[in-house]
Amino acid sequence: xxxxxxxxxxxxxxxxxxxxxxxxxxxxxxxxxxxxxxxxxxxxxxxxxxxxxxxxxxxxxxxxxxxxxxxxxxxxxxxxxxxxxxxxxxxxxxxxxxxxxxxxxxxxxxxxxxxxxxxxxxxxxxxxxxxxxxxxxxxxxxxxxxxxxxxxxxxxxxxxxxxxxxxxxxxxxxxxxxxxxxxxxxxxxxxxxxxxxxxxxxxxxxxxxxxxxxxxxxxxxxxxxxxxxxxxxxxxxxxxxxxxxxxxxxxxxxxxxxxxxxxxxxxxxxxxxxxxxxxxxxxx
Numbered sequence: 001x002x003x004x005x006x007x008x009x010x011x012x013x014x015x016x017x018x019x020x021x022x023x024x025x026x027x028x029x030x031x032x033x034x035x036x037x038x039x040x041x042x043x044x045x046x047x048x049x050x051x052x053x054x055x056x057x058x059x060x061x062x063x064x065x066x067x068x069x070x071x072x073x074x075x076x077x078x079x080x081x082x083x084x085x086x087x088x089x090x091x092x093x094x095x096x097x098x099x100x101x102x103x104x105x106x107x108x109x110x111x112x113x114x115x116x117x118x119x120x121x122x123x124x125x126x127x128x129x130x131x132x133x134x135x136x137x138x139x140x141x142x143x144x145x146x147x148x149x150x151x152x153x154x155x156x157x158x159x160x161x162x163x164x165x166x167x168x169x170x171x172x173x174x175x176x177x178x179x180x181x182x183x184x185x186x187x188x189x190x191x192x193x194x195x196x197x198x199x200x201x202x203x204x205x206x207x208x209x210x211x212x213x214x215x216x217x218x219x220x221x222x223x224x225x226x227x228x229x230x231x232x233x234x235x236x237x238x239x240x241x242x243x244x245x246x247x248x249x250x251x252x253x254x255x256x257x258x259x260x261x262x263x264x265x266x267x268x269x270x271x272x273x274x275x276x277x278x279x280x281x282x283x284x
């Protein structure tokens with residue numbers, strides 16, 4: 001049974017790793033500069049586990065999860081990642097669309113934006129929502145149009161894994177997989193036998209990707225969330241803002257071959273996550 005599970009990140013892979021990113025692309029070319037310090041820390045952990053297993057016979061496994069989402073995610077618009085940020089922004093856009101100020105204030109009481117909570121004036125709330133791309137435009141008389149701004153073109157593609165699937169994969173690996181199952185007993189014996197083998201087989205790339213192997217464009221993601229939330233307004237993709245890496249898709253075939261595959265389809269996960277978010281508001 002696995003004694004330790006080390007959690008890494010797909011940022012360990014080179015900036016120009018060809019998609020889908022397999023474990024074999026590890027350390028083959030330079031890292032993305034902005035992620036480099038974080039990635040190097042994760043790489044050190046992978047190599048520590050690898051070396052302990054070879055030298056001391058431990059059973060440490062390193063896993064590299066893709067982007068995660070699910071209950072208890074970070075919905076703070078100042079720091080959240082793309083999927084929870086889109087859910088909250090589109091939810092607030094729907095509330096504005098319906099002139100549902102009670103729901104807007106409830107949301108801000110639960111999670112203020114830059115210290116603006118539900119007790120603030122409607123003008124203060126509209127200003128902070130506008131700053132974060134949730135915009136209300138007067139059309140005519142008392143009618144308004146709502147627009148949600150999203151940075152970039154919407155063309156970059158991302159992969160998302162339900163957090164409970166991630167937890168299930170980790171438990172599965174710890175309960176059923178040993179280090180020797182990943183590299184083979186012959187390779188481990190070769191690298192440990194320095195007397196008989198002057199050129200031992202290298203034991204490398206022993207980490208395991210945890211992902212779905214399926215990606216979606218940011219535009220498709222936003223439209224899916226829009227449909228689930230029931231928002232009818234506009235989505236505006238601001239192409240003056242950066243897109244980031246166009247594709248970041250993992251190859252989970254090693255994990256699949258070890259007997260595990262994800263269960264939660266993205267649309268089902270988003271529905272469950274939005275339902276959870278609304279219930280948290282009701283409990284406030």
